Amino acid sequence: MRTLATLAHWEGIVLLAGLFGVVLWKLLTGRISLDQLLEGDVPDPNCPNGFSTYVSGGRTQLLGATLFVAGYYLLQVVHNPKQFPTMPIPLVGALAGSQALYLGGKARALLLGRLQQFFHRRMQ
């Protein structure tokens, strides 16, 4: 049974590390594209496809919050790998707020932009 547990242990390490490694390698080599990660869409009648891009503050702060919370969580687990760490309520609140801000910005840019265009066309 000890051999079985050791085998399962190493199998988990190889498969998980392999998956992380492959995805990370593809991210680093650009085979999974991260272009325009921080750019949002906004309706633009002057563009051929109807939308133009802008550097989105919502996306930028979400990236920061995500990396911070993920790093914090991972560090806690590495320091005490006996149990899942307890997340401080303010940190969870900050993450939720950050995500809400991103979604709000996206909704404003896309949905409000369409509404503005609609009224603009009606006024002309």
Place this chain on the structure above:
Amino acid sequence: MKNPEFVLSTILAIIITGGIAYAPGEGTTKVKLAICYAGLVLLFLFGFLILAGIASGKIDISTLLAESGGGASMSRFQLLIFTFVIGLSFFLIVVSTGKFPDPIPAGVMTLLGISATTYGVSKGIQATGMPGKIPPPAGNGGAGGQRQ
């Protein structure tokens, strides 16, 4: 036969099961061991084949974070990060304690829930806000889904 490697893996697992079943020892223990070893071998071979497929490009994951307008999706990216972090944490805890955490803490569910909800809502906003965005010409970083 489209995927002979999967069939070969299954046959190998069956052979291992048979080998353990014919080894000397007590019956019930042998059956348990045979099933466990076969499961492990099968899981490893299937996992390895999928990893090899991804690494060689046979299984294409270039649009994992992509959107139709070119570029990457922030909501997909943060969901990927949180999935990896929780997965790695879970694995570390199971390896350290030798057992599954029971119950799964609410904090983990909250973290993944927030992340996945954002992805879902973002997808909804995208579908409503830009239903007819024309994709750019091919060759734009392999991007091809809807911006989320």
